[in-house]
Amino acid sequence: MTKQIITDPRILELKEKIKDNGYVQGAIQRIALVLSDRILEVKDTMHERRI
Known part of the structure; x- marks a missing residue:
């Protein structure tokens, strides 16, 4: 392998x-930090859909 x-x-x-x-x-x-922010965004979006 070169x-x-x-x-x-x-x-x-x-x-x-x-x-x-x-x-x-x-x-x-x-x-x-970026990943945790994204997870929180997804959780918020999922919560909004249930309301």
Whole structure:
């Protein structure tokens, strides 16, 4: 299996960022916040349909 050489600057930047544990933890927290907001939106929508 041959290794691909990545030259896209955005991918290279992300590869560097994910080496930082703080960056990864922050990203996970942001994702969790978005998901919990979406869950609340869906619950509100389902509740409105029952009324």
